[in-house]
Amino acid sequence: MWLTLLVVYCGVIFYLSHQSSLPTPRLFPHQDKLFHATAYGILGFLAFAYFKQLFAELRTALIIALVFSALYGASDEWHQSFVVGRDADIFDWFADCLGATLVISVMKRFSAKKQTTIQ
Known part of the structure; x- marks a missing residue:
């Protein structure tokens, strides 16, 4: 199930990234970074959930998901550098990595607590 969700979500990200522009109200400066962090936090969640099933070691699942x-x-x-009206931005990528890292770290902590409680 997690693999299916992960693949579908990757497709959603690809589709949205392929749009010339997405209609979003401007609420505050650099809000796109929050959108990136949120989107990749979800991706990190799905990736960690999937890789946790494949690997017994939580650390391995964490590293591979990251x-x-x-x-x-x-x-x-x-x-995005090939899409008209879009461009590649290293700071967007930093936001992607930050969102994924935060969510995966929280998930690892909860997973580790759950394993400790079970033992």
Whole structure:
């Protein structure tokens, strides 16, 4: 199930990134960074949930989920460089990585507590 959700969500990110512009009300400066962090926080959640099923070691799942999220974010920024009206932005990628890192770290902490409680 997690793999299906992860693949579908990657497709959603790709689709949205392929749009020339997305209608969003301007609420505050640099709000796009918050959108990036949120979107990639969700991606990190799905990636960690999936990789946690594959690997017994939580640390391994965490590292692979982080690398996956960062690489997908980098490929998404590169993809946007070919879309009319969009551009690649290293700070968007930083926001992607930050969002994924925060969510995955929280998930690892809860997963570790759950394992400790079970033992």
